[in-house]
Structure formats: C-alpha cells, structure tokens
Amino acid sequence: MEKQKGRGRFIFFCVAPATILFLIFMVIPTINIFRMSFYKWGGYSPNKEFVGFNNFVTLFQDTKFLQSFQNTVLLIVIVTIVTFGLALIFAALLTRAKVKGTNFFRTIFYIPNILSMVVIAAIFSAIYDPDRGLLNGILGIFRGDAQAIAWLGDQKIVIYSIAGTLIWQAIGYYMVMYMASMASIPESLYESANLEGVSAVKQFFTITIPLIWTNIRTTLTFFIISSINLSFLLVTTMTDGKPDGATEVFLSYMYKQAYGNSSYGYGMAIGVIVFLFSFLLSAVVNAVTKREPIEF
Amino acid sequence: MKSRITIGRVITYIALIILAVSIIVPVGWVFLASIKENNEFYGNPWTLPKGFHFQNFSEAFSQARMGSYFFNSVMVTVIALALLLILALPAAYVLSRYKFRGNKLLNLAFMAGLFINVSYIVVPIFLMLVDGNKFLKQIFGGNVSFFLNNIFIMGLIYASTALPFTIYLLSSYFKTLPKDFEEAAYVDGAGYFKTMTAIILPMAKPSIITVILFNFLAFWNEYIIAVTIMTEDTAKTLPVGLMNLMAAQNAKAEYGKLYAGLVIVMLPTLILYMIVQKQLIQGMTAGGIKG
Numbered sequence: 001m002e003k004q005k006g007r008g009r010f011i012f013f014c015v016a017p018a019t020i021l022f023l024i025f026m027v028i029p030t031i032n033i034f035r036m037s038f039y040k041w042g043g044y045s046p047n048k049e050f051v052g053f054n055n056f057v058t059l060f061q062d063t064k065f066l067q068s069f070q071n072t073v074l075l076i077v078i079v080t081i082v083t084f085g086l087a088l089i090f091a092a093l094l095t096r097a098k099v100k101g102t103n104f105f106r107t108i109f110y111i112p113n114i115l116s117m118v119v120i121a122a123i124f125s126a127i128y129d130p131d132r133g134l135l136n137g138i139l140g141i142f143r144g145d146a147q148a149i150a151w152l153g154d155q156k157i158v159i160y161s162i163a164g165t166l167i168w169q170a171i172g173y174y175m176v177m178y179m180a181s182m183a184s185i186p187e188s189l190y191e192s193a194n195l196e197g198v199s200a201v202k203q204f205f206t207i208t209i210p211l212i213w214t215n216i217r218t219t220l221t222f223f224i225i226s227s228i229n230l231s232f233l234l235v236t237t238m239t240d241g242k243p244d245g246a247t248e249v250f251l252s253y254m255y256k257q258a259y260g261n262s263s264y265g266y267g268m269a270i271g272v273i274v275f276l277f278s279f280l281l282s283a284v285v286n287a288v289t290k291r292e293p294i295e296f
Numbered sequence: 297m298k299s300r301i302t303i304g305r306v307i308t309y310i311a312l313i314i315l316a317v318s319i320i321v322p323v324g325w326v327f328l329a330s331i332k333e334n335n336e337f338y339g340n341p342w343t344l345p346k347g348f349h350f351q352n353f354s355e356a357f358s359q360a361r362m363g364s365y366f367f368n369s370v371m372v373t374v375i376a377l378a379l380l381l382i383l384a385l386p387a388a389y390v391l392s393r394y395k396f397r398g399n400k401l402l403n404l405a406f407m408a409g410l411f412i413n414v415s416y417i418v419v420p421i422f423l424m425l426v427d428g429n430k431f432l433k434q435i436f437g438g439n440v441s442f443f444l445n446n447i448f449i450m451g452l453i454y455a456s457t458a459l460p461f462t463i464y465l466l467s468s469y470f471k472t473l474p475k476d477f478e479e480a481a482y483v484d485g486a487g488y489f490k491t492m493t494a495i496i497l498p499m500a501k502p503s504i505i506t507v508i509l510f511n512f513l514a515f516w517n518e519y520i521i522a523v524t525i526m527t528e529d530t531a532k533t534l535p536v537g538l539m540n541l542m543a544a545q546n547a548k549a550e551y552g553k554l555y556a557g558l559v560i561v562m563l564p565t566l567i568l569y570m571i572v573q574k575q576l577i578q579g580m581t582a583g584g585i586k587g
Contacts, residue, residue, distance in 0.1 A: 232415050
C-alpha cells in the first residue's frame with residue numbers, strides 16, 4: 001500500500017480519544033485501587049497516611065472478610081458447576097435429540113439474560129418471600145401446613161437461594177452459546193458413532209464435549225470473573241449481605257467498606273485481593289483445562 | 297434416524313418444559329401482579345388479578361417518580377451509545393487494520409480491559425469525580441457539583457468502560473475484511489477518513505447493530521455506577537428508582553407500585569428482544585464473551 005500524506009494524523013485521531021478515555025476511566029482507577037490500598041484513609045478528610053501492608057494484615061484477621069471470601073468461593077463453585085453442567089446438557093438435548101420447538105425454547109431460555117439484575121432481585125424476592133412467596137406457595141401443596149421456609153432469612157439456606165438465582169440468570173446464555181458451537185460439529189461423526197452402536201450419553205462425552213472444548217474453556221474463564229461481579233450485584237440488590245453476613249461476598253464487602261463506611265484505604269485493600277484472586281483463578285482454570293485442540 | 301417416542305425423549309421434553317416454565321411463570325407473574333390491587337397481595341400469591349388496576353402504573357410514574365427516572369434512563373442510554381460508537385468505531389478500525397508503532401501494545405491493553413469489571417473500579421471512579429469537583433471548587437469557588445449527578449458524565453463513563461468489549465467485537469469483524477477494499481479506494485483517490493466512513497463502516501452494519509443491542513441492554517440495566525454517582529433524586533435512573541420502590545414496599549407494603557415499576561423497567565428490553573432476538577443471539581455467539 002502506498003503511503004499517503006496524513007496517515008499518522010489519521011491514526012492518531014482515530015485511536016487517541018478512545019485510548020485517553022480508557023486510561024482515565026479504567027486504567028487509572030485500577031492503578032488507584034492498588035495505590036490506595038497502602039494508605040489509611042477514611043472519610044472525606046484529606047489526611048492520607050501511608051501504612052504499608054497494614055490494611056492487608058487487618059484484612060486477614062477480619063472475620064467478616066474471611067466469611068465473604070468463603071461465600072464467594074462457595075458461590076463460584078456451585079454456580080459454575082451447575083450452570084455449565086445444565087447448559088451443556090440442555091444444549092446437547094436441543095441440538096442432538098431433534099426436539100420440536102428448538103427456537104421457542106431458545107427464545108425463552110435467553111430471556112433472563114436481558115433483564116436487569118435489579119429486576120431479577122425483585123422477582124426472586126417475590127419468589128422467596130416466606131409468607132406470600134411463589135415458591136412456598138407451591139411447596140405448601142406438598143408440605144401442608146409445615147413451617148414456612150425462610151429462603152432469604154435462614155443463614156444456612158440463603159446462600160443456596162442466591163446460587164439458584166444466579167444459575168437461573170446465567171443458564172440460558174451459555175446454553176444458547178453452546179448450541180451454536182455444537183451445531184458446527186459435522187453430523188457424519190454422530191452417524192458413524194450410531195452405526196457402531198455408541199450410546200447417546202457416550203457420544204456426548206467422546207464427541208460433543210471434546211470438540212467444543214476450546215469454547216468451553218474461554219467461556220469458563222470469563223464466567224468466573226462475571227460471577228464474582230454478578231454475585232455482588234445480586235447480593236447488593238436482594239439481601240444486602242443479610243442475614244448477619246451470611247450472603248456477603250467479596251465485592252459487596254468492599255463496596256460497604258469503601259463507599260458505605262468511607263474507609264477507602266481498607267476497601268481498596270479488599271479490591272486488590274479481588275483482583276489478584278480473579279486473575280489467579282482465571283490463570284489456574286486456564287492451565288487446568290488445557291488440552292490439545294482437536295480438529296474436525 | 298427414526299424419531300420414536302422413547303423414555304429418553306419424554307424426559308428430555310419434561311426437562312426442557314420445566315426450565316421454560318421456571319422462566320415464563322415468574323416473568324408473567326410480575327405482569328399479572330402489576331395490575332393487582334394492594335389487598336390482593338395478601339393470601340395466596342397464585343390467584344389471578346380480579347380486575348385491571350392500571351392505577352399502579354400512574355402512581356408509579358407520578359408518586360414514585362418513575363416517569364422522571366425513565367427520562368433519565370433514556371437520556372443516559374442514548375448519550376452513552378452515541379459516544380461509544382463515535383469512540384469505538386474509528387479506534388477498532390485502525391487498531392485492527394493499520395500497522396503503526398504501539399499498535400500491539402494498545403491492542404493488548406484493550407484486551408486486558410476485558411478482565412476489568414466496572415464493579416471493581418466503581419469506588420475509585422467515584423473518588424475521582426469527587427476530586428474533580430474539589431478542583432473546580434478551588435478555581436471557581438462556591439458549591440459546584442459538576443461531575444456527580446451529571447447525565448453526560450455518566451454517559452461518558454458508561455461508554456468508556458464499554459470500550460474494551462466493543463473494540464474487541466468490532467475488531468474481530470474488521471479483521472475478516474480483505475485488504476482490497478482500502479487499496480481500491482486509494483486508487484480511486486479516496487482519503488483515509490473517506491475510506492473509513494464511506495466504504496468500511498457501511499459494510500460493518502451488522503456488527504454495529506450487535507454492538508448497539510448489547511450495549512443498550514448493558515446501559516439500560518446498569519445499576520452500580522448509577523447508584524454510586526447519581527446521589528440526587530432528580531438524576532436517578534430506572535434501576536435505582538426500582539430499588540427505592542423495593543425498599544418502600546418492605547416498609548409500607550405498597551406492592552402494586554413495585555410490580556408496575558418492574559414492568560416499566562422490563563418492557564422496553566423485552567420488546568426490543570422480541571424484535572431483534574435472532575440478531576442478538578447470532579451476535580452473541582460471534583462475540584462469545586459476557587460482561
């Protein structure tokens with residue numbers, strides 16, 4: 001290509017505005033999280049005192065933080081396993097079993113993904129309500145006049161109620177995604193497997209899963225990051241960490257400390273841990289799920 | 297393959313129907329609940345509404361200010377989408393199709409941005425805006441609050457934080473186009489800018505529509521930035537207003553208004569979804585990443 005005059009200027013004016021705003025609203029805030037975590041800084045006072053790793057030392061003795069750590073990990077594990085398991089099974093059923101009304105199901109399953117987390121929180125508050133809730137309304141038929149279950153009030157149950165909502169929200173999205181990648185697997189592979197008498201379940205594990213593995217791997221990495229974020233949004237809007245911190249997660253605790261409590265330095269120390277944790281987890285998942293890519 | 301009625305097929309249908317019902321019923325229930333009168337909420341939640349109590353909607357719009365929140369949501373969504381397209385289209389085009397110094401570094405930086413979620417950085421962004429206000433106060437004096445509660449600033453933040461995903465999506469399309477388009481344009485004497493606006497961007501229309509759809513949903517539904525930086529009632533958006541209604545419902549048992557509010561927030565996205573469902577699902581599988 002022949003170089004024209006003004007090439008450099010054109011490149012600059014195309015790239016600079018986006019780059020500058022990306023720096024201001026994403027890169028600098030990220031750097032600030034790491035920088036501010038070394039300061040003791042509360043409220044709107046201008047006094048920032050450098051305290052080194054003090055915030056982190058306090059953090060690992062803070063039982064509320066440790067509880068939010070535990071809740072986050074528990075949610076990630078349950079939600080990831082159930083969502084991916086069900087999404088893969090449903091996607092395989094819809095693509096392989098020649099079900100009638102595939103489009104109808106796909107359209108319906110995708111709906112939760114277009115709803116605001118606030119809307120989902122409100123809907124599930126109505127579902128989980130102990131006295132007037134939809135869930136206890138149904139269960140009442142089977143359980144008679146037994147004690148109503150406090151889905152969001154019982155410390156032992158509430159984290160699973162949150163997990164259920166997150167799974168409901170995510171499952172359709174991943175199902176639709178895997179349906180698309182499963183549709184690209186050549187039919188001939190399944191035909192020859194059928195001729196050899198391989199069962200549908202075995203076909204699922206030996207043909208379908210290995211062939212869309214790259215896709216599963218990419219989505220898994222991003223799913224973990226997004227579930228840290230979504231669990232925060234759901235907890236903030238639905239339970240606010242109640243009862244007694246039983247649903248507090250990483251980011252909701254950070255937000256409470258930094259924004260609600262104005263302990264910016266301490267809050268940002270939590271932010272650093274969240275960053276490191278999510279990067280580390282992504283790296284581990286990426287390494288563990290590494291396989292030789294299979295071509296078809 | 298013969299299609300037979302087997303136990304496996306029956307179980308398949310039952311599983312699919314259960315999942316579909318678990319989605320249709322709660323969403324449909326909200327629509328029914330939005331026309332119920334307040335006293336209908338005591339007792340069995342499964343009863344159908346006795347009549348059409350549309351007053352819930354007018355009360356939500358006027359008393360609960362959902363009308364003004366609706367206006368704010370429309371404004372911020374439109375501003376953010378316009379800014380995003382102006383910023384991301386040229387950037388994605390140049391980053392994916394031009395070789396220049398720093399190109400690799402910039403591409404890598406935007407890719408890394410995919411891993412930064414706004415929930416992580418919302419507090420530093422808020423503090424930056426507070427500092428901005430302090431700075432203006434020093435210059436102009438008085439009680440200025442330019443950066444907080446400003447629809448345009450929030451639109452700018454929405455657009456900026458959506459850049460990595462949008463540039464990623466657009467770049468992956470631009471990369472597939474053959475070089476011939478630009479070469480032909482230069483031979484015809486078109487400049488760089490003309491080539492981009494008159495030849496490349498019209499071809500990218502399907503990708504641009506996908507970008508608009510995804511970001512419309514993200515901006516319209518956004519909660520955490522809005523609740524953090526829009527502290528005044530006049531500047532709030534629909535999801536934040538809905539949270540107020542949820543709190544009011546718990547305190548004052550005003551159910552009708554809450555469900556009317558839910559319908560007001562949901563309906564635009566559901567209508568859009570019904571119109572462009574196919575495009576949305578195709579676009580999603582092309583991008584492959586969820587924010």
